[in-house]
Amino acid sequence: xxxxxxxxGIIVILFAMFGINSTSATKNYNVLNFGAKPNGKTDSTKxxxxxxxxxxxxxxxxxxxxxxxxxxLGSMAFRGICKSPRITFRIDGTLVAxxxxxxxxxxxDWISFQGVIGVxxxxxxxxxxxxxxxxCKHSHTNCPAGATxxxxxxxxxxxxxxxxxxxxxxxxxxINGCENVNxxxxxxxxxxxxxxxxxxxxxxxxNINIIKCSIKTGDDCISIGPGTKNLWIEQIxxxxxxxxxxxxxxxxxNEEGVQNVTVKKTIFLGTENGLRIKSWARPSTGFxxxxxxxxxxxxxxxxxxxxxxxxxxxxxxxxxxxxxxKVDDIVYQGIRGTSSTPVAIKFDCSPxxxxxxxxxxxxxxxxxxxxxxxxxxxxxxxxxELVRPESCL
Numbered sequence: 001x002x003x004x005x006x007x008x009g010i011i012v013i014l015f016a017m018f019g020i021n022s023t024s025a026t027k028n029y030n031v032l033n034f035g036a037k038p039n040g041k042t043d044s045t046k047x048x049x050x051x052x053x054x055x056x057x058x059x060x061x062x063x064x065x066x067x068x069x070x071x072x073l074g075s076m077a078f079r080g081i082c083k084s085p086r087i088t089f090r091i092d093g094t095l096v097a098x099x100x101x102x103x104x105x106x107x108x109d110w111i112s113f114q115g116v117i118g119v120x121x122x123x124x125x126x127x128x129x130x131x132x133x134x135x136c137k138h139s140h141t142n143c144p145a146g147a148t149x150x151x152x153x154x155x156x157x158x159x160x161x162x163x164x165x166x167x168x169x170x171x172x173x174x175i176n177g178c179e180n181v182n183x184x185x186x187x188x189x190x191x192x193x194x195x196x197x198x199x200x201x202x203x204x205x206x207n208i209n210i211i212k213c214s215i216k217t218g219d220d221c222i223s224i225g226p227g228t229k230n231l232w233i234e235q236i237x238x239x240x241x242x243x244x245x246x247x248x249x250x251x252x253x254n255e256e257g258v259q260n261v262t263v264k265k266t267i268f269l270g271t272e273n274g275l276r277i278k279s280w281a282r283p284s285t286g287f288x289x290x291x292x293x294x295x296x297x298x299x300x301x302x303x304x305x306x307x308x309x310x311x312x313x314x315x316x317x318x319x320x321x322x323x324x325x326k327v328d329d330i331v332y333q334g335i336r337g338t339s340s341t342p343v344a345i346k347f348d349c350s351p352x353x354x355x356x357x358x359x360x361x362x363x364x365x366x367x368x369x370x371x372x373x374x375x376x377x378x379x380x381x382x383x384x385e386l387v388r389p390e391s392c393l
Contacts, residue, residue: 026060026061026062027055027058027060027061027062027063028062028063028065029051029054029055029062029063029064029065030051030065030067031044031047031048031051031064031065031066031067031071032067033051034046034047034048034050034051034054035047035050036048036051036066036071037071037072038067038068038069038070038071038093039069039070040069040070040071040072040094040096041072042072043072043073043074044071044072044073045073045074045075045076048064048071048073048076049076049078051064052064052078052087055082055084055087056078056080056082056083056084056087057082057083057084058083058084059083059084060084061084061085061086061087061088062084062086062087062088063087063088063089063090064087064088064089064090065090065092066089066090066091066092066093066095066124067092067093068092068093069093069094070093070094070096071093071094071095071096072096072097072098073095073096073097073110073111074097074098074103074104075103075104075107075109075110075111075147076110076111076112077109077112077113077114078111078112078113078114078116078119079113079114079115079116080114080115080116080117080155081115081117082116082117084118085117085118086118086119086120087116087118087119087120088119088120088121088122089119089120089121089122089124090122090123091121091122091123091124091125091163092123092124093124093125094124094125094126094127095111095124095125095126095127096127096129097110097127097128097129097130097169098129099129099132100132101129101130101132101133101136101144101146101169102144104128104146104147104169105133105143105144105145105146105147105169106144107147108147108148109147109148109149109150109151109174110126110128110147110148110149110150110169111126111149111150111151112148112150112151112152112153113151113152113153113155113158114153114154114155115153115154115155116152116155116156116158117155117156117157118156118157119152119155119157119158119159120158120159120160120161121150121159121160121161121163122159122161122162122163123161123162123163124163124164125163125164125165125166126149126150126163126164126165126166126168127166127167128147128149128165128166128167128168128169129167130146130167130168130169130170130190130194130197131167131191131194133146133169134191134193134194134195134197134218137195138193138195145170146168146169146170146196147168147169147170148168148169148170148171148172148173148174149165149168149169149170149171149172149173150163150165150172150173150174151171151173151174151175151176152174152175152176152178152181153174153176153177153178154176154177154178155177155178155179155181156178156179156180157179157180158175158178158180158181158182159181159182159183159184160173160181160182160183160184160186161182161183161184161185161186162184162185162186163185163186163187164186164187164188164189165186165187165188165189166189166190167189167190167191167194168188168190168197169197170196170197170198171196171197171198171199171201172188172190172197172198172199172200172217173186173188173199173200173201174200174201174202174203175200175201175202175203175205175208176201176203176204176205177203177204177205178205178208179205179206179207180207181205181207181208181209182209182211183200183208183209183210183211183213184209184210184211184212184213185211185212185213186200186213186214187213187214187215188200188213188214188215188216188217188221189216189217190216190217190218191218191240192216192217192218192240192241193218194217194218194219195218195219196218196219197217197218197219198217198219198220198221198222198223199213199215199217199219199220199221199222199238199241200213200215200221200222200223201220201222201223201224201225202222202223202224202225202228202231203224203225203226203227203228204225204226204227204228204256205227205228205229205231206228206229206230207229207230208228208230208231208232209232209234210222210231210232210233210234210236211232211233211234211235212234212235212236213235213236213237214236214237215236215237215238215241216238216239216240216241217240217241218240218241219241219242220241220242220243220244220245221236221238221239221241221242221243221244221271222236222238222244222245223244223245223247224244224245224246224247224258224261225247225249225258226249226252226255226256226257226258226286227255227256227257227258228258228259228261229258229259229260230259230260231260231261231262232262232264233261233262233263233264233266234262234263234264234265234266235264235265235266236263236265236266236267237266237267237269238266238267238268238269238271239267239268239269239270239271239299240269240270240271241271241272242271242272242273242276243268243271243272243273243274243275243276243301243303244263244266244273244274244275244276245273245276245277245278246258246261246276246277246278246288246291247276247277247278247279247288247311248278248279248280248311249278249279249280249284249286249288249325250279250280250281250282250283250284250286250323250324250325251280251282251284252284253282253283253284253285254284254285255284255285255286256286257286257287257288257289258286258287258288258289258291259287259288259289259290260290261290261291261292262291262292262294263275263291263292263293263294263296264292264294264295265294265295265296266295266296266297267296267297267299268296268297268298268299268301268304268337269299269300270299270300270301270340271301271302272301272302272303273301273302273303273304273306274296274298274301274303274304274305274306274335275293275296275304275305275306275332275335276303276306276307276308277291277306277307277308277327277330278306278307278308278309278311279308279309279311279323279325279327279350280311280312280323281309281310281311281312281321281322281323281350282321282322282323282324283321283322283324284323284324284325285324286324286325286326287325287326287327287328288325288326288327288328288330289326289327289328289329290329291329291330291331292331292333293305293330293331293332293333293335294331294333294334295333295334295335296334296335296336296337297336297337298335298336298337298338298339298365299337299338300338300339300340301337301338301339301340302339302340302341303339303341303343303344303346304335304337304339304344304345304365305332305335305344305345305346305363305365306345306346306347306348307327307330307346307347307348307349307355307358307379308346308348309323309325309327309348309349309350309353309355309378310323310348310350322350322351322352322353323349323350323352323353324350324352324353325350325353326353327349327353327355327356327358328355328356328357329356329357330355330357330358330359330381331358331359331361332358332359332360332361332363333359333361333362333363334361334362334363335362335363335364335365336362336363336364336365337364337365337366338365338366338367339365339366339367339372340367341367342367342372342373343372343373343374343375344365344366344367344372344373344374344389345360345363345365345372345373345374345375345389345391345392346374346375347374347375347376347377347378347379347392347393348375348377348378349377349378349379350378351378354378354379354380355378355379355380355381356379356380356381357380357381358379358380358381358382358393359381359382359383359384360381360382360383360384360387360391360393361383361384361385361387362384362385362386362387363383363386363387363388364386364387364388365388365389366388371388371389371390372388372389373389374389374390374391374392375392376392376393379393380393381393
């Protein structure tokens with residue numbers, strides 16, 4: 001069993017090489033000098049975009065500085081390719097979305113970075129004011145989908161540190177098609193009943209670190225989509241929320257797989273799920289392999305350990321179909337705590353592609369201070385050392 005993290009050492013070297021930190025910036029651009037107003041009422045969108053254009057066009061390492069205050073901002077896209085090798089957003093204030101949820105609601109993203117290299121975001125808060133859109137979704141059907149608060153697409157050597165994301169309309173942070181990303185010390189907060197407010201979503205990306213983050217939201221704390229490779233997650237506190245989920249996968253027939261994922265030293269507080277793998281019950285070329293779930297504490301979690309290959313919300317287009325996702329080499333080690341339901345371990349795998357190489361080691365999950373249960377369908381694996389509930393493998 002290889003529980004090392006070789007790719008993380010590579011990432012540390014890369015970040016040192018690229019110097020992605022706030023102190024490396026040599027040329028400063030204060031958004032106030034471009035007309036931004038810290039009163040929370042004046043639209044400062046144009047000023048922020050102008051500051052980006054100036055920093056992007058500089059041949060020096062640059063810093064875009066956002067002083068204390070509240071800055072009203074509409075949808076913004078920061079695009080590469082930049083002359084500056086390193087651009088740091090140093091935020092001491094709060095970026096605020098418009099009160100009318102429809103202004104952002106029709107956009108895909110609120111703050112997006114596209115095709116950038118060597119960008120860091122340090123500090124600050126993003127207040128998306130998503131609660132009014134959530135209320136619309138709870139009571140109506142003709143509401144806009146909503147905007148992701150912060151997204152990086154097709155970008156490299158990215159750092160997000162000490163950021164607070166509040167009340168996103170949809171996902172809080174999305175990493176899509178990126179390479180070498182470090183997310184550390186981030187706090188994410190949204191109501192437990194807020195729809196589709198995933199904390200951090202990763203897809204089609206490789207060499208990603210998510211470390212020392214606190215995530216409270218209404219959907220997955222961290223969701224892992226197709227094409228994710230070399231993902232390290234450590235010291236995450238999750239709850240409320242739906243846990244840490246690989247998937248859902250298999251929504252499309254031709255889909256990239258997920259591989260080399262480590263989830264370590266996590267705490268789940270009253271979440272719907274703990275460590276979850278889910279795939280649609282339909283044909284797919286996708287796969288999940290080499291996943292390590294290690295050293296997790298569950299506190300009153302509905303489904304502490306779950307693999308669900310029959311995921312089909314509202315039975316959409318999945319009747320009488322079977323998941324084609326291949327699940328192999330999944331390790332659960334040092335998982336402990338309490339389940340709020342009798343079945344603490346549930347493996348419901350595909351009859352066509354049974355889960356293989358599933359290993360349980362030092363697992364101790366109880367229900368109401370009593371023994372919990374495990375359930376196994378179409379799964380092959382082994383249990384080592386102490387395993388409670390009694391293994392069904």
